[in-house]
Amino acid sequence: MSNVPAELEYTDAHEWIRRLPDGTAEVGITDHAQHALGDIVYVELPDVGRTLSAGEACAVVESVKSASDVYAPVSGEVIARNAALETAPEAINQDPYGAGWMLRVRLAPGGGDAKTLSAAAYLDLLSKESD
Amino acid sequence: MGRRTALFDLHRTLGARSVDFGGWDMPLHYGSQVAEHNAVRRAAGVFDVSHMGVVDVDGARSRAFLEQLLANDVAKLTAPGRALYGCMLNEAGGIIDDLLVYRLEASAFRIVVNAGRREADLAWIRGHAAQFGVSVVEREDLAMLAVQGPEARALTAKLLVPEHAQAALALAPFHARPIGEWYVSRTGYTGEDGFEVMLPAGGAADLFEALRAAGAAPCGLGARDTLRLEAGLNLYGNDMDEQTDPFESALGWTVALQPVTRRFIGRDALEAIQRRGSARKLVGLLLVDRGGVLRRHQTVIAPGAGEGEITSGGFSPTLERSIAFARVPAATGTEVEVDVRGRALRARVVKPPFVRHGQPLVS
Numbered sequence: 127m128s129n130v131p132a133e134l135e136y137t138d139a140h141e142w143i144r145r146l147p148d149g150t151a152e153v154g155i156t157d158h159a160q161h162a163l164g165d166i167v168y169v170e171l172p173d174v175g176r177t178l179s180a181g182e183a184c185a186v187v188e189s190v191k192s193a194s195d196v197y198a199p200v201s202g203e204v205i206a207r208n209a210a211l212e213t214a215p216e217a218i219n220q221d222p223y224g225a226g227w228m229l230r231v232r233l234a235p236g237g238g239d240a241k242t243l244s245a246a247a248y249l250d251l252l253s254k255e256s257d
Numbered sequence: 258m259g260r261r262t263a264l265f266d267l268h269r270t271l272g273a274r275s276v277d278f279g280g281w282d283m284p285l286h287y288g289s290q291v292a293e294h295n296a297v298r299r300a301a302g303v304f305d306v307s308h309m310g311v312v313d314v315d316g317a318r319s320r321a322f323l324e325q326l327l328a329n330d331v332a333k334l335t336a337p338g339r340a341l342y343g344c345m346l347n348e349a350g351g352i353i354d355d356l357l358v359y360r361l362e363a364s365a366f367r368i369v370v371n372a373g374r375r376e377a378d379l380a381w382i383r384g385h386a387a388q389f390g391v392s393v394v395e396r397e398d399l400a401m402l403a404v405q406g407p408e409a410r411a412l413t414a415k416l417l418v419p420e421h422a423q424a425a426l427a428l429a430p431f432h433a434r435p436i437g438e439w440y441v442s443r444t445g446y447t448g449e450d451g452f453e454v455m456l457p458a459g460g461a462a463d464l465f466e467a468l469r470a471a472g473a474a475p476c477g478l479g480a481r482d483t484l485r486l487e488a489g490l491n492l493y494g495n496d497m498d499e500q501t502d503p504f505e506s507a508l509g510w511t512v513a514l515q516p517v518t519r520r521f522i523g524r525d526a527l528e529a530i531q532r533r534g535s536a537r538k539l540v541g542l543l544l545v546d547r548g549g550v551l552r553r554h555q556t557v558i559a560p561g562a563g564e565g566e567i568t569s570g571g572f573s574p575t576l577e578r579s580i581a582f583a584r585v586p587a588a589t590g591t592e593v594e595v596d597v598r599g600r601a602l603r604a605r606v607v608k609p610p611f612v613r614h615g616q617p618l619v620s
Contacts, residue, residue: 164274164479165291167572168550168579186598188550190290190479190572193598219289 128158128252131223136248141199142223143242145233151200153229155187158252160222163189166215171207171228178202178231185228187218196228199242206230258282262307263400263458264465271475279373279494281308284477294483294574296474297447298615301406303465303473304481306446308372311399311455312382315365316391323358323366325521326385328503330513334360340431340444343511344503345378346523350530351499352506354378355491357444359433367440369401371493385522400461404468405451405476405484407615410443412471413452416464425452446481448488448613486580487573489541489609495553496539496568496582502530505584507539507609537584539568541609542593543619544579549597551581551604556596559589567595575612576619582609 130136135143140159144152160166168188178184178198185196208227211217218226243251259282268275273284284305286293296302314323323331329343337360345353354374359367370378379395386393404413414422421436428434430450433442440455456464469475482492491497497506504512504527512527513519544551551570558564565585573580581604585593594601607619 164286165289167291168547170548186549188572190483193550193552216291 128156128161129223130156130158130245130249130252132245134223134245135199135242136245137197137199137242138251139197139199141196143199144223144227150205150230150232151202152227153199153231154222154227155196155218156248157222160219160226163187163191163194165190166218169211169215169218169228171211172204174204174207176204178204187215198231200231201234202231203234204229205232260308262305263461264305264307267462267465268305268475273475273477276478278478279308279371281372283308284475286477286479287475290477290479290483291574293474293476293480297406297449297476297480297484298575298612299407301404301409301412301451301473302476302480303468304403304405304476304478305400305461305465306403306453307400307458307461309401310370310372310375310378311396311401312368312370312379313361313365313394313396314368314382314386314391315394316389317364318389319364319366319391322386322389322391324519326382327356327358328512328521328523328527330519331358331360331366332519333513334358334366336360337362338432338434340433340442344508345381346503346521346527347499348523348526350502350523350526352493352497352501352503352508353381353499355493355497355508355511357442359442367396373494396455398458399455400458401453401455402461402464402468403445403447403451403453404473405445405447405449406473407450409449409451409473412473413454413468415471416467428452446488446490447484448490448610449484450614482569483571483574486569486571486582487575487610487612489611491539491582492569496584501584502527502535504530504535505537505539507582534587536587537565538587538589539582539584540589541607541611541619542567542570542581542583542595542604543576543607543611544581544595544602544604546602546604548600548602549579551579551595551597557583557585557604558594558596558601559585560592560594562586562588562590565589565593573611575615576617580611
C-alpha cells in the first residue's frame with residue numbers, strides 16, 4: 127500500500143503539497159506515482175523565478191518506462207528547486223516526500239490553489255484506481 | 258487478460274508488476290528494474306521466458322526444410338548440440354521473425370521463436386513443412402528459464418548432481434545438450450554469460466525458486482529489455498518486422514548467401530536489395546546532451562542525409578546515459594540530433610554492442 131502522509135495535501139495527478147508557515151510550499155510526486163513510474167532516471171525542473179499557474183505542466187519525470195509531465199498543484203513563483211535530482215533522480219523513488227522533493231513555491235496571493243485533496247480523500251482516490 | 262506461464266502465481270507472490278507482452282501477462286519487474294539489470298551485469302539473474310515459442314521439427318528431410326525456411330544456413334549446425342541465430346523471411350525479404358535453431362539430433366531440430374509471433378510463425382512453418390514431410394510440434398509442455406550473469410553458470414551447476422554439473426559447465430557458447438529432464442543451452446539475450454534451460458513446465462517454479470535461493474535475482478522484462486539494448490541485440494516488432502529486411506536491421510551477418518545453390522525463402526529479394534544497396538541502416542545512438550531519454554519513435558535528424566527514427570531506446574544503467582537503436586538514412590555520419598520532447602539533443606552514432614560481459618564498449 128502506498129505511503130500517504132496525513133499532514134500533506136494531494137492532487138488527483140499524484141502530486142503532493144507541503145504548506146510551510148512562511149507562505150511557501152514544497153511540491154513533489156507521491157509514493158504511488160513513483161511506484162507506478164518505476165526507476166526514475168531523469169528529472170527536468172522549471173527555473174527559479176518562473177511563475178506557475180495551478181494545473182500547468184511545470185516539470186518532467188522520466189523513468190525507465192516513460193516520460194511524464196508533472197503539473198503545478200498550486201499557483202506561485204518558483205523560489206527553489208531540488209538540484210540534487212539532476213545527478214540523483216532516484217531520490218524520488220527512495221524518499222518521495224523528503225529527499226525527493228522537487229520545487230518550493232511562494233504561493234500566489236490568495237493561495238491560488240487548484241483543487242487539492244486531503245490525505246483521506248487521496249487515499250480514497252487510490253483505492254478507487256486500484257479497483 | 259493475457260496468457261500465463263506456469264510461473265504466473267509465483268511471480269505474483271514475489272510482488273511482480275505485470276505487463277502485457279505479445280499477448281502474455283509477464284513480470285515487468287519485481288521492485289526495481291535497474292537493480293535487476295545490475296544484478297545480471299554483476300552477479301546473476303533469473304528470467305521466466307516461457308512465453309517464447311518452442312517448436313520441434315523432425316523428419317528425414319528436416320535439414321533440407323530448414324535450409325529453405327531460414328536465411329541463415331542450418332548446415333552450419335554440423336553436429337547435434339549446436340545453436341544458430343537467424344531470420345525467417347517472407348518472399349520480399351521482410352523479417353517474419355528472428356529465432357534460435359538448435360540441432361537436437363541428426364534429423365531433429367528445435368526452433369525458439371518470439372512470443373508475439375508464435376501463431377504467425379507456426380502458420381508459415383506448417384505451410385512450408387508439408388512438402389518436406391516433416392513433423393512440426395509446438396512444445397507447449399515446456400517452460401523456459403534464462404539464468405544470466407557472470408555467476409549464472411556456476412550457480413546453476415550447484416543445483417545439479419556432479420556429473421550433470423560437469424556436463425553443463427563443459428558447454429561452449431552457443432552449444433546445448435539434454436541434461437536429465439532439462440535441455441540446457443549456453444545462450445542468452447543479455448550480453449552476459451549464462452544458460453537458457455527448457456524443462457517440463459511442472460518443474461519450472463521449483464527451479465526458479467532454487468535459482469533464487471542460490472543467489473539469482475528474479476528479473477522481469479524491463480531489465481531484459483535494457484540488458485539486450487546495451488548488448489546490441491534487436492527486439493522483433495521494435496527494431497525489425499515484416500516491412501524491414503535483415504540488411505537494414507544490422508542483421509546482414511545472419512544471412513548466408515553462400516552457397517549460392519541454397520534457394521532460401523527471400524533470397525531473390527535480398528540479392529536484388531544487395532545489388533542496389535540499402536537506403537537505410539540500423540545504428541546505435543549514445544545521447545551526448547543532457548535533457549531526457551531516447552525513446553522509440555523519436556525523430557532522428559541526420560545532417561545532410563535526411564531523417565530517421567529511433568526503434569528502441571532507453572536509459573542504460575551500466576553507462577548511466579541514454580542509448581538507442583535508430584533506423585537512419587544510409588549516408589548518416591557520426592553525429593545526429595534527436596527530437597526529445599520538442600528539443601533537439603545531440604547524439605553520437607556508435608556501433609553496438611554498448612556493453613558486453615559487464616564492460617562498457619563505448620564512451
